[in-house]
Amino acid sequence: MAEYLSIDIGGTYIKYAFMDKQGKLHGHSKVETKENIQQALLKQVESIVDEALSICTVSGVGISTAGIVDREKGEIIYAGPTIKNYKGTAIKQHLIDKFDLPVHVENDVNAALLGERWQGAAVNENDVFCMTLGTGIGGAYYQTSLMDGFNHRANSVGYLLYDEKTKTNYEARASTSALSKMIHNELGSDISTRDVFERAKRSDDACYSIIEIWSKEVAKGLAQIIILVDPKCIIIGGGISAQGDYLLDHIQKQIAQFLPSEFLKTEIKIAQLYNDAALYGAVYPFFVTGD
Missing domain, CATH: 3.30.420.40 (ATPase, nucleotide binding domain)
Incomplete structure (x- = not known):
């Protein structure tokens, strides 16, 4: 069954889950966020996508992340101290090149707001x-x-x-x-x-x-x-x-x-x-x- 993979990148944990075509979230998991040296964070995300592809057909990957995001490019354009060496990280292009899948990248609080407008406290x-x-x-x-x-x-x-x-x-x-x-x-x-x-x-x-x-x-x-x-x-x-x-x-x-x-x-x-x-x-x- 085709699923979407949702990944939430934070300074402490990277959380992830699958979402089915009916908009139901399931299969939650998380890993501790590694210190971001030599693109360690991107490698963690790659590993999560690899694992997901071994389980099911993934129709697309949605990324929620700390930092300020240019959503068109799917790139981190500013990052505070929460995640080191993060500015300039081109998450979207990297994952597209690696997996040839549709990818959306969004700031984590923007993503939380979109989620709440979709299925939460402020629908529409x-x-x-x-x-x-x-x-x-x-x-x-x-x-x-x-x-x-x-x-x-x-x-x-x-x-x-x-x-x-x-x-x-x-x-x-x-x-x-x-x-x-x-x-x-x-x-x-x-x-x-x-x-x-x-x-x-x-x-x-x-x-x-x-x-x-x-x-x-x-x-x-x-x-x-x-x-x-x-x-x-x-x-x-x-x-x-x-x-x-x-x-x-x-x-x-x-x-x-x-x-x-x-x-x-x-x-x-x-x-x-x-x-x-x-x-x-x-x-x-x-x-x-x-x-």
């Missing part, structure tokens, strides 16, 4: 902003199409709110990496983020306080997005979105303090596809264009 909605909370923080905006900016650098929200005193930006204070650092500093390294949420739900004051402080930092950035873009809704994605309404309640109750009185009209939602959103969005173009 316009004026939707997506922010993913993970190792870093990424943003994407769909007005009537994906809005990239003139130099493809729009929505790089992790770089917002730079503080000269602490030498930190929004990402350094509000990512899940920042939350993990807070947890380790306050409670030790033997407690996980999931544990902290569970304890907070059971009225553990120390855990509740950590989540409250961190979610306030998240809310500060969301307020900037609302002021600048005025989206109909903001979708919060990334692995921590699995915390659902409990996470949403913590964040939502703090946004208004960073906005003018009665300014908040934007609906805040949790991603319905959770950490799979980018896997859906990576292959979505095949279902639109048919190639």
Whole structure:
């Protein structure tokens, strides 16, 4: 049976899964992302495609990736420190040359937003902003199409709110990496983020306080997005979105303090596809264009 292969390249893991012609995702797997020396990352992707071809007929490969992507060329045109030596990586052309398959490449947050508009929290909605909370923080905006900016650098929200005193930006204070650092500093390294949420739900004051402080930092950035873009809704994605309404309640109750009185009209939602959103969005173009 013919399938599409969806690959999500992150700084910590490369996740992948198959999608059938009915748009159902299955066969999830992941590998740790190697240090990107001598095109190690491309070699990992090659290996994943090779493995998939040994299992079934692959009709196309969709790539979701960290970094800023020129989607026409399928090339990384800017990359932060998450993946070293990544700028200039021509993923699309490399895979086409190697496997002679149709390939789409998209920034991971754009892909997550496409996934949520396709089968998630904002089906067929316009004026939707997506922010993913993970190792870093990424943003994407769909007005009537994906809005990239003139130099493809729009929505790089992790770089917002730079503080000269602490030498930190929004990402350094509000990512899940920042939350993990807070947890380790306050409670030790033997407690996980999931544990902290569970304890907070059971009225553990120390855990509740950590989540409250961190979610306030998240809310500060969301307020900037609302002021600048005025989206109909903001979708919060990334692995921590699995915390659902409990996470949403913590964040939502703090946004208004960073906005003018009665300014908040934007609906805040949790991603319905959770950490799979980018896997859906990576292959979505095949279902639109048919190639």
